[in-house]
Amino acid sequence: MLRKLFFIRFCAIAVASTAVLVLYGWATHNLALMTVVPGFITMKANVRCLSAGGSSVVLHAL
């Protein structure tokens, strides 16, 4: 049960953190944060709603 909770929280926090970093990347025009690998496709700013999804899963785990 603890492992399960830990995994769910890890997933949710990882997703929410990625979304925050990408938003920061858009705000500061930091392409590295938007694409991760140079030349790859950017994560769109409105995909920040993924962070909402992430928090939803966090709440599931509470």
Add this chain to the structure above:
Amino acid sequence: MRYRNVSTAAAILAGSLGLLTLLEYLGVPLHLDELVFRDPYSTVFPGRMAHITAINLVILAVAQIALSRKSPMFKVAQSCAGLVALSSGFAILGYLYGVPLLYGSLHYTAMALHTGACFLLLSMGVLVASSEGGFLSTIRTGTVSSVVPEIFLPAGILIPSLIGLLVMRGPFSNLDPKLAPALIVVLNIVLFVLLGVRTSVILHRMEEARENAERLSNIDPLTQLANRRAFDATMKSEIVRARRLKLPLSVVVLDVDRFKQINDQHGHAQGDAVLKSLAAMWKNEIREIDLLARFGGEEFVLVAPGTPADGGFAVAEKLRKLASRCDAHPGITVSCGMATFPADGESAEELFSVADAALYRAKAAGRNCTERGRAVPAD
């Protein structure tokens, strides 16, 4: 779940953004694309998430809403999360292998690598969160049902992906175009054979452990005879067999006389030694088809299939007389009660009850004797 409403609202928000983006792809001008930031990097639809990303958001929102209900719809949540995991897995493999078609159509915006990773993590989170019901409910850690998924899922997903990476982008990428897919196929076959063998070995070990546990659950640890549980099961099956084949069946209940005195005067270790010695002696004197069980305390019971009343009485007497030669406590005596199917009873419970009543008559008659059948009513 304390925050069901907040969780549902968050899922609806994410799903709505996905749905509105899909409407934009269909030509509805909602101007969501660059609502937050201007996008100088995309050319086709600046700022707009990929259509596959939007679809994934909607599906994942459905999964989370299904899971947030008071009575969660586990199968819906798991099906949706599985779809999202599949599409995001394809996207990640597309980046690894350099195949753009796997992470989005070339005509639209494609899914970003970290978007794919996020979707994969979120779908895994939903799958794990919903594992108490639905398709995943049978998978319980530490049980047989979890062995196959625990071995196959990580290995079946990671190793073929790695094989593909080695052949398409790694040291084998310069191979003949026909040899590369053949190599992938061969390596995957080897992998699945190895996984199959490994699973078989683990399942075999678990089966052995289960059989061992079942055997131990039917054995009395002190005397190594069958225990009451095994006696109950054997009695039931033997009664059915005796009824079907119209054969007699005798049951003998043996009780060590004044056993409490042995325990009190010589200690429980001596009492245990007496029980062990009697069990070993009696076991050598009965047929292979007979069952001798320790019923509890100092009481033993013998089931003798196909044995009529006279034969059962003879066996009971033989065992009773043998008891006096007990190594651990010479001179010990035993009282016996006996009943025979079908004359004394037609069910296991009735037969045992008659034999037990006969045993009490033997005790009342001065011990060290055998009584059989129902008591004859006094005139």
